[in-house]
Amino acid sequence: MANIVFDEGDREYARNIIKEFLETFELASFKNKCADHGVKILYRNAVELGCLTGLIVERIYSRTPFSMLRAGDGEGNVLSLALPGSRPERDMKWLNSVFQMMDGQTISTADGKRIASSMANAFDNADVIGTRLFRHGDENGVYDETKWFLDVLSKGETRGPVGALKAIQFVESLIDDNNNNKDESRILTSAWVHLYFIEQLDTFIKYAEKVIVISGRTELADKFATRYVAKNIEFVGIPLQASDFNTGGRIPHYPRRYNETISKIQENARGALVLVGAGIFGKMYCDIAKRSGGIALDMGSAFDLLAGAATRPIHERIDIKNIKWI
Template identity: 30%
Template sequence: MALGVNIWSPPTAEAAHDYYQFSVENPVEKILDLYASEENGGVLNSDNKAKEITGRIVEAIQNRASFSMIRMGDGEGNCLFDFDQYPTLKSYILDRISYMHFGEGSIVPAHDEEFLRMMIQAIDSSDVIGVPERDAVAKGFKTVDDDLDVRAVVGNRTAALKVAARVGLQTTASAWTNRQLLPHYEEILTGRDAVGVISSHPKLGDLMKKRFGIGKVVEHLIPRQAVFLKTSDRKDSGHFPDVFRDIVDSISPTPGMPYLVSGGLLAKHYCHVIKSRGGVAIDAGSVPEIWLNIPNRGLSQDFLDRWKLV
């Protein structure tokens, strides 16, 4: 058996050795005990809290208050990986997540401290944090070595570890909260004077404006994540740092203005900036693709047909 041999771009022998050492130091019991259950008082809860979160978002909008809902999944966990005693594992996962997001493997490793800082800042300033679901984390410990996606499982475990270490008054929920909110976006968005959108889809703003009766949609367009492009089209997207800096400079919400943010790793910092400037940030992830009926992320056509807006 070879670690990750059935997965795209498996780790080197050195990175695999680091992974096994990381797993010894962070065994299944340690990670799963971070989650609240009848057996322990863990600080994480990855349940579906969509209805509660909807109420808090709507309240913030109505009160013209600031708010941020972010999601810390495997990719964000990769950026939070600051265990420098495992250098080859760190290099491996940062290179992979960088290529997946930006089409170039060197971007995140070259700016690893900045990405780490942005993730921590987003956690600390958030009101709701989506975390990897407990069952998904447990599954990663049961997967046979040949089929193990080392980048993803290390990311999930690290996300759980780092959020648990920093969570205070924030509500924790599922990392899939963005999709669990699909029945509730109408309540959140309908009739709003202005809504902001950060996404890679130029047709999204008009669609939302018509569907939800929004007065004005303020759009910030970003490059699409490389992982959703054909392999031949994957190259440095320019999202970071150039487009990223421009987007940050352009974010200017009115008090309590809702923003849907679909920006991958950088969505976390965008959400932080939106809240710091008085807006209501929602880390929407794949929701724009769902609304636009764009197949990806393993979603079935039945699921897309249920929630698409086109």
């Protein structure tokens, strides 16, 4: 299948909306808005990340339904179809670009709208949302996402920066939708917090009665079983992300395996810790798990690292030898 091609009109659109964002968005104002609505922000240091870890442990121990999702550029490419003013004839191109990267295929506008709506509902129902605006461990709050926008735009890329922008706009819209109401159950953190949670897996699983792992890294199934031999571990294998699949014969994730995985979650998630690494599909899996009585964490590419595979630019900052299981 041919790759999605972005023309000069697409690139101009990307430049214009990002230029407007960079000229008008202020992180300090965003943080103030969060404070006004009672939304907590936890990401900067060991104390804040410890509070977040403690909250998750409490939910696992008490079997209280919970979900933590992360909104990156891929999610933003999908969520663009759920934002006010969306134009399907334009935004489906962004959605299908990430769908092709994730699953090696493009989908219809009708399917795209259903996926975008399901993802929007998943984020709206989430207890914790990770955003690219924050980088975990950024003690002094000096991380500046605008530099990344400018860098990738200068290289001619469009999908990534447009998706990252749409993800930020969607998260902000969730806060705006509360009007003047407090939303003290909502927490924002870093979109890369899943990398911090690698070191917390033993603690999370210690307090879990049952664990469901959903990942395309099926080579980890035996590792989970032997590392946590005393635990009830169910490993649900899914197709590996298409862009990370180097051999032929990959089975598409959507729609058959997607629907099958949802059914398994609905049947088994109650009271379980559900660890999900499934790209854009993982957001809906986490939401279904929470609605089915589970405690769901969007672990994303953390499973790649455990399998010894550095698949994301952020992984270059990590000493993979110290954390891989394989």
